[in-house]
Amino acid sequence: MKEKKCVGIIDTTFSRVDMGSIALKVLRDLLPDYMIIRHTVPGIKDLPGEARRLIDSGCDGIITLGWVGKKQVDKYSYIALSVGLVMLSVLTGKIIIDVTVHEDESDNEEELKKIAIERTKAHAENLAILLKEDGEGLVKKAGQGVRQGYENVGPL
Numbered sequence: 001m002k003e004k005k006c007v008g009i010i011d012t013t014f015s016r017v018d019m020g021s022i023a024l025k026v027l028r029d030l031l032p033d034y035m036i037i038r039h040t041v042p043g044i045k046d047l048p049g050e051a052r053r054l055i056d057s058g059c060d061g062i063i064t065l066g067w068v069g070k071k072q073v074d075k076y077s078y079i080a081l082s083v084g085l086v087m088l089s090v091l092t093g094k095i096i097i098d099v100t101v102h103e104d105e106s107d108n109e110e111e112l113k114k115i116a117i118e119r120t121k122a123h124a125e126n127l128a129i130l131l132k133e134d135g136e137g138l139v140k141k142a143g144q145g146v147r148q149g150y151e152n153v154g155p156l
């Protein structure tokens, strides 16, 4: 029988912000009873395979932290990653939060860094809520125009 619940963090060497350390801090605070495994892969297309390996080794949820370059070829890689993670989540039934920063979201490097940090924190918090309370945990935020990495836009 499994002793401890487990959550996995996977980031990339391609990323220009150390999002893995940010997620680790949030998840340590919010999931003190969980074992946390952090792995790093070269790039985004390596994330689904690594996520599968962590799920097979017993992780109940995963946060992936990807950085997509500005070129068209990077965006194709993003689609491959995205489809891979959605398939993995559907086939395994595990919670996988796919955090992605697109380098063309801002021309300002400081702003890009802020987006990466805030998005990582917000989604690590989402993962902790989903693991502890399932989908019911986020119902209180439903329809609130919540954005990760930007100011919330609010409900209509």
Ligand SMILES: Cc1nc2c(=O)[nH]c(=O)nc-2n(C[C@H](O)[C@H](O)[C@H](O)CO)c1C
Residues within 6 Å of the ligand: 012, 014, 015, 042, 043, 044, 045, 046, 066, 067, 068, 069, 070, 073, 074, 075, 077
């Ligand atoms: C074109 C490309 N773009 C990105 C990207 O925008 N972000 C990223 O993290 N990695 C990229 N990679 C690398 C691949 O995801 C992968 O790491 C390599 O193809 C090795 O499997 C590639 C090959």
